Amino acid sequence: MDRQNMILIGFMGAGKTSVGEELAGRFGKTLIDTDRMIEERAGMSISDIFAVQGEEAFRRLETEVLEQLISEASGEMISVGGGLPLREENRKLLKKLGTVIYLRVRPETVLARLKGDTTRPLLQGDDVEEKVNSLLSKRGPIYEMAADRIISVDGRSVEQIADAIMAER
Numbered sequence: 001m002d003r004q005n006m007i008l009i010g011f012m013g014a015g016k017t018s019v020g021e022e023l024a025g026r027f028g029k030t031l032i033d034t035d036r037m038i039e040e041r042a043g044m045s046i047s048d049i050f051a052v053q054g055e056e057a058f059r060r061l062e063t064e065v066l067e068q069l070i071s072e073a074s075g076e077m078i079s080v081g082g083g084l085p086l087r088e089e090n091r092k093l094l095k096k097l098g099t100v101i102y103l104r105v106r107p108e109t110v111l112a113r114l115k116g117d118t119t120r121p122l123l124q125g126d127d128v129e130e131k132v133n134s135l136l137s138k139r140g141p142i143y144e145m146a147a148d149r150i151i152s153v154d155g156r157s158v159e160q161i162a163d164a165i166m167a168e169r
């Protein structure tokens with residue numbers, strides 16, 4: 001891996017963390033995951049940050065973490081929270097940080113993977129299917145705008161997705 005950072009973006013359940021771990025392992029690196037960085041900084045889970053401080057506060061933390069990475073990260077494998085590219089400011093920071101790879105996922109795949117998940121505050125309660133469909137259709141074009149490359153993940157294993165990313169480097 002050269003000095004350029006590689007960043008995975010995409011919807012919840014697309015596999016950013018899983019594929020990121022796989023790729024980082026192949027490069028002999030440890031994955032940097034912005035959700036985990038925020039949990040460590042805040043000393044609480046993402047669900048608790050949303051519940052106690054609200055989504056806006058979480059989004060501010062995402063921008064802070066991105067700024068920190070720009071000053072510190074070089075040649076790293078990075079995965080970011082599903083909503084991080086939503087702020088225009090963050091999309092500019094992502095471009096500055098490195099090569100942005102969008103893991104594109106279909107709603108059915110998200111639902112199959114995250115059924116019963118309790119750690120993603122935006123997908124709790126009733127009508128999870130409706131929430132996934134509506135968020136994904138709003139966010140799809142934004143992810144595309146932020147991306148240097150797009151990889152479809154449906155029906156592919158974590159290893160196959162990592163292979164596809166490596167092959168096109």
Ligand SMILES: Nc1ncnc2c1ncn2[C@@H]1O[C@H](COP(=O)(O)OP(=O)(O)OP(=O)(O)O)[C@@H](O)[C@H]1O
Nearest residue numbers: 011012013014015016017018081082113156157158
């Ligand atoms: N290619 C895949 N095939 C099968 N299962 C997968 C695949 N990628 C991820 N998963 C599973 O889907 C779930 C969500 O994956 P992961 O946590 O990597 O997604 P994420 O994109 O990081 O989500 P978030 O934005 O919420 O952090 C996990 O249980 C993971 O094991």
Ligand SMILES: O=C(O)C1=C[C@@H](O)[C@@H](O)[C@H](O)C1
Nearest residue numbers: 012035046081082083120121
């Ligand atoms: O898509 C989103 O908005 C989110 C995705 C997760 O990675 C977390 O960052 C959090 O649950 C919010």
Ligand SMILES: [Mg+2]
Nearest residue numbers: 016017035079
């Ligand atoms: Mg993740």
